[in-house]
Amino acid sequence: MTDTPLDFGDPADLDQLRGRFRAWLADHPLPQRQPDEPVPVFLRRWHRLLHSGGWVGLDVPRQYGGQGLTALHQVAISDELGACRAPGIPRIGYLAHALLEFGSEEQRGRLLPRMLAGEDVWCQGFSEPGAGSDLAGMTTFAERHEGHYTVRGQKLWTSYAQYSGLCLLLARTDRSLPPHKSISAFILPLDRPGVTVRPLRAANGDDEFCELFLDDVRIEDAERIGAEGDGWPLAMTTVSYERNALDTGHISTYGLLVERLRRSAHDRRGELPDGLLSEIGRCVVDYEVLVAHARRRTAERRGGQVAGPESSVDKLLMTRTEQRLYETALKVFPEEVFGEGGGLFGDYLYSRAASVYGGTSQIQRNIIAKRILRLPSGG
Amino acid sequence: MEAEEFLLVRDMFRSFATRFRASSADVKPATRAAAQEALGELGLGELRRTSPPAATVQECALLAEEHGKQPLTTSLIGTALLAPELLRLLGDDAPDEVPPVHGTTPTIALARDLRFPDFPRSHPGELVAWDCEGADGALCVTSDGSVTGVGLGPPSPSADLLRGIRSVPPGSPSHALGRLDPAALRHWQAYALVIVSSELVGAAASFVRQSVEYARDRRQYGREIGSFQAVQHLLADATVLVEACTSATRYAAWCLDNEPPGTALKAARVAKAEVNDSALEVVRTGMQVFGGIAQTWEHDAHLYLRKVLTGAMTLATTADLLTTLAEPEAVR
Ligand SMILES: Cc1cc2nc3c(=O)[nH]c(=O)nc-3n(C[C@H](O)[C@H](O)[C@H](O)COP(=O)(O)OP(=O)(O)OC[C@H]3O[C@@H](n4cnc5c(N)ncnc54)[C@H](O)[C@@H]3O)c2cc1C
Numbered sequence: 208m209t210d211t212p213l214d215f216g217d218p219a220d221l222d223q224l225r226g227r228f229r230a231w232l233a234d235h236p237l238p239q240r241q242p243d244e245p246v247p248v249f250l251r252r253w254h255r256l257l258h259s260g261g262w263v264g265l266d267v268p269r270q271y272g273g274q275g276l277t278a279l280h281q282v283a284i285s286d287e288l289g290a291c292r293a294p295g296i297p298r299i300g301y302l303a304h305a306l307l308e309f310g311s312e313e314q315r316g317r318l319l320p321r322m323l324a325g326e327d328v329w330c331q332g333f334s335e336p337g338a339g340s341d342l343a344g345m346t347t348f349a350e351r352h353e354g355h356y357t358v359r360g361q362k363l364w365t366s367y368a369q370y371s372g373l374c375l376l377l378a379r380t381d382r383s384l385p386p387h388k389s390i391s392a393f394i395l396p397l398d399r400p401g402v403t404v405r406p407l408r409a410a411n412g413d414d415e416f417c418e419l420f421l422d423d424v425r426i427e428d429a430e431r432i433g434a435e436g437d438g439w440p441l442a443m444t445t446v447s448y449e450r451n452a453l454d455t456g457h458i459s460t461y462g463l464l465v466e467r468l469r470r471s472a473h474d475r476r477g478e479l480p481d482g483l484l485s486e487i488g489r490c491v492v493d494y495e496v497l498v499a500h501a502r503r504r505t506a507e508r509r510g511g512q513v514a515g516p517e518s519s520v521d522k523l524l525m526t527r528t529e530q531r532l533y534e535t536a537l538k539v540f541p542e543e544v545f546g547e548g549g550g551l552f553g554d555y556l557y558s559r560a561a562s563v564y565g566g567t568s569q570i571q572r573n574i575i576a577k578r579i580l581r582l583p584s585g586g
Numbered sequence: 587m588e589a590e591e592f593l594l595v596r597d598m599f600r601s602f603a604t605r606f607r608a609s610s611a612d613v614k615p616a617t618r619a620a621a622q623e624a625l626g627e628l629g630l631g632e633l634r635r636t637s638p639p640a641a642t643v644q645e646c647a648l649l650a651e652e653h654g655k656q657p658l659t660t661s662l663i664g665t666a667l668l669a670p671e672l673l674r675l676l677g678d679d680a681p682d683e684v685p686p687v688h689g690t691t692p693t694i695a696l697a698r699d700l701r702f703p704d705f706p707r708s709h710p711g712e713l714v715a716w717d718c719e720g721a722d723g724a725l726c727v728t729s730d731g732s733v734t735g736v737g738l739g740p741p742s743p744s745a746d747l748l749r750g751i752r753s754v755p756p757g758s759p760s761h762a763l764g765r766l767d768p769a770a771l772r773h774w775q776a777y778a779l780v781i782v783s784s785e786l787v788g789a790a791a792s793f794v795r796q797s798v799e800y801a802r803d804r805r806q807y808g809r810e811i812g813s814f815q816a817v818q819h820l821l822a823d824a825t826v827l828v829e830a831c832t833s834a835t836r837y838a839a840w841c842l843d844n845e846p847p848g849t850a851l852k853a854a855r856v857a858k859a860e861v862n863d864s865a866l867e868v869v870r871t872g873m874q875v876f877g878g879i880a881q882t883w884e885h886d887a888h889l890y891l892r893k894v895l896t897g898a899m900t901l902a903t904t905a906d907l908l909t910t911l912a913e914p915e916a917v918r
Contacts, residue, residue: 212644469914488908495856499837523826576818585813
């Protein structure tokens with residue numbers, strides 16, 4: 208933790224960027240989601256439009272298709288999107304970091320620009336039926352041959368695999384070594400023979416996550432990311448960035464709902480049940496603290512620091528914000544509980560997953576206790 | 587301040603704080619006076635007295651955090667950071683006839699319940715002077731921005747055994763010093779909220795650190811209590827809350843240096859609301875980890891609890907802030 212003054216960025220520079228972005232938005236109206244258009248498909252159209260204006264990957268180096276600016280700039284754009292009720296920045300930052308850190312120059316040069324442009328859509332094939340929190344217990348195996356691997360196994364909870372072209376896949380490449388040294392990472396095109404993607408229905412009715420069956424799928428050596436055994440550190444980098452407050456489009460979504468609650472508090476002054484006004488105030492505090500926290504992380508990370516175990520703090524703060532926000536929203540808009548489903552109630556159901564995906568809240572606490580507080584491990 | 591200069595000041599302050607930390611709840615008046623004199627020698631009252639100030643708000647907030655880390659009886663917040671800022675904001679309005687009724691080393695005056703005084707200044711009897719060690723007068727800002735100097739009465743009891751609070755004698759002479767314009771008033775409120783919050787953040791962070799160290803050493807059932815997952819999760823949750831408080835106050839401090847006062851005031855209110863609840867939660871958690879020892883008079887725990895509990899009521903309570911923040915901003 209830093210105990211010296213932080214630089215939260217030059218407001219003038221960021222204001223200029225915001226100004227340019229607003230001007231661009233004025234010329235590029237938000238696309239409308241078509242009836243029956245699945246959300247991921249709609250988001251991809253939005254992603255491509257944003258990219259065409261140069262608003263994706265602001266903090267990615269120019270040679271890989273980004274703008275070579277800082278995370279502060281990307282966060283400023285996120286804020287602007289939130290303010291005009293647009294969907295957030297596509298959530299690709301954590302995948303981009305995995306490639307930046309572990310990919311070969313060839314992979315970075317070929318894959319990153321396509322990822323930023325929304326030409327390739329990626330999913331994350333880490334979890335398995337028997338390996339959730341205990342990710343190291345995965346059993347999907349990639350058997351080595353001359354120049355390639357054959358992969359057998361099953362992945363579970365692979366979000367949006369049915370809309371993705373590529374999967375960042377983890378598989379064991381050595382049965383004799385301990386898990387943390389024997390897991391490797393691969394780029395798997397999902398149209399490969401032997402790959403079956405089966406969507407699962409989520410509690411809110413959405414078909415977000417999938418099962419992924421891998422029956423002797425051939426993966427080339429050149430499709431491995433990093434060396435054999437680099438899969439574990441790569442996974443840790445990925446989840447650290449995934450948990451990181453800066454790297455998700457969530458924050459701007461929260462901001463919209465918080466404003467909706469405040470407006471409702473204002474319009475229904477005197478009608479809201481006792482205590483609900485304070486609960487709304489608490490949601491404002493949670494949200495603003497999260498924004499301040501994200502800014503502080505950016506300020507701390509400007510020196511090129513990479514995400515580490517402190518992202519577990521970020522994840523828990525994000526979870527607190529999201530879950531309390533939707534709990535409160537249902538109290539302020541109780542009619543949503545009796546509606547058709549979807550909408551706010553669907554989002555409420557999804558907020559329950561916040562303490563599960565990307566590592567459960569208990570796992571985040573374990574990480575903080577062991578890796579930040581250095582508490583002894585016990586039985 | 588240059589980065590290096592700030593580190594020098596901070597380290598100087600840290601040695602002071604280690605040397606003068608209260609070793610028990612019963613600090614003798616002579617010890618308190620000696621600590622305050624040593625603090626005075628550091629000259630921190632000058633940091634915000636001049637225009638432009640010698641230190642940024644962020645730097646002052648970090649010093650306030652340091653002050654909160656140790657059980658200290660000294661008035662850094664009231665006499666060195668808050669009152670001088672107020673005199674600076676008054677600028678040429680501040681008369682320099684000596685000795686004014688608010689003394690040469692004023693602290694600030696608050697409502698009797700420690701909140702911002704927001705009643706007409708015709709009732710100075712309702713005031714208390716807050717953080718009084720070494721102070722010889724107090725400054726009071728009312729909600730219309732007018733600033734008055736008031737004199738000090740006898741000590742007034744408070745749950746916080748470290749912080750000196752004195753009554754303001756009813757009918758004591760008070761004199762008008764000037765008035766803050768609306769922007770300066772917002773700045774003042776934001777600044778006071780941030781500095782007070784920062785001290786509480788320092789206290790909470792330090793108390794968690796101490797309980798983590800205790801959990802590493804203390805053994806039960808043949809192993810360190812810090813190896814039990816139930817204890818680990820308590821401390822992890824406390825850590826998250828400390829981080830939340832830290833982010834909110836540091837950001838609010840930065841806003842005071844860089845953003846318009848309206849933005850800074852909102853950020854400061856958010857910070858105080860977070861700190862009011864979370865710092866207290868953190869101290870309760872730490873006390874649980876310490877077990878029985880933290881329930882004794884001799885242990886520091888109650889000093890932290892008392893400081894944070896009264897701190898959460900100081901300037902603005904959670905209830906005040908949450909209802910204010912629930913309203914949409916007038917300008918967006
Ligand atoms: C909406 C959603 C999207 C997801 N997307 C993806 C994705 O795209 N790609 C992917 O790979 N995975 C994805 N996941 C999977 C997610 O990472 C796992 O669900 C998560 O890691 C938990 O694993 P599990 O479900 O097997 O639960 P389990 O690991 O079985 O946990 C069950 C309970 O036991 C607790 N527990 C387990 N171990 C410990 C321990 N050591 N200490 C204390 N408590 C413990 C957990 O906290 C939890 O409460 C997604 C999950 C959800 C809900």
